[in-house]
Amino acid sequence: MKADPTVQATLLQLAEVDAEIGRIDHQRRTLPEHQQLADAEQRVGQARDAVVRAETRAGDLDRDIARIERDVDGVRTRTEKDKSLLAGSGVGAKQATELQHELDTLARRQGVLEDEQLGVMEEREAVGTELEHARAELAEAETAVTAVTERRDAADGDLDISRAGRDRARGELVAALPDELLADYERLRASGRVAAGALREMRCGACRLELDRTFLSQVRGKPADDVVHCEECGAILVRGA
Structure with a gap:
């Protein structure tokens, strides 16, 4: 799947909004x-x-x-x-x-x-x-x-x-998101996981785990508009954020 890097970056905003919604719902329950x-x-x-x-x-x-x-x-x-x-x-x-x-x-x-x-x-x-x-x-x-x-x-x-x-x-x-990219995000979110995270240095912003160097090398070698997923948690990795 491909998506413009700026569109992919929108997923980070969406993930943060979803996290806030989750906190509000948790606060309501508790x-x-x-x-x-x-x-x-x-x-x-x-x-x-x-x-x-x-x-x-x-x-x-x-x-x-x-x-x-x-x-x-x-x-x-x-x-x-x-x-x-x-x-x-x-x-x-x-x-x-x-x-x-x-x-x-x-x-x-x-x-x-x-x-x-x-x-x-x-x-x-x-x-x-x-x-x-x-x-x-x-x-x-x-x-x-x-x-x-x-x-x-x-x-x-x-x-x-x-x-x-x-x-x-x-x-x-x-x-603002393409249907295919949104569907991928919603599928991940429905499983109860953080669906998107920024790739910062060697860590996934969704699961906070340090990623394998070989995997990172492969990710960095892909075109900027390729949609890639964390090998640990499956979240969409937003590069260059």
Whole structure:
């Protein structure tokens, strides 16, 4: 393949632009905000789980409190009824003894229920505090997600501007290259290698390796418009750059 030496020199500019594009893409992939956002989202998930657990426990305790209150009300109602019967006329000794025994039993039952109620209410208060804390953690985590997302989007926007500039420069350089030479360059670039490098003294500018003297002698003996490739990495060697 042949190409004017000045056209071949354009490949060096293209390779540099492609290297810059690669750096921009790498920077985009490795933005610290990506990991920060993942950590913040994980924290949100954990905070939401904590809120759900606390809300579930609070709901269970509220139902327990309501049940105990109904039981206490039932005991009080029965106690008032028995007291009325006991205070009424026409109550025999046996019935009075039975009513008093039942009142004693109801009093003990009420004491047990009120103790249970107190314990459940104390636990409910603690769970309420836990729930408030969990909700505050969730709000803080969601705020962090918003802040990190904004920073990531801002960084992405800056990189988009840089990438757009490099894409325009690449388009101008590509337009100046012959189809065959460009195809050769793109084939090499598609393999993940640096596709073109300047030959400086005895080194390839693409792979930075020192080249064999015999190979260099052969290259230097070729016409200036011959397109030659590095024997080490295969990149297009641009001579006289």
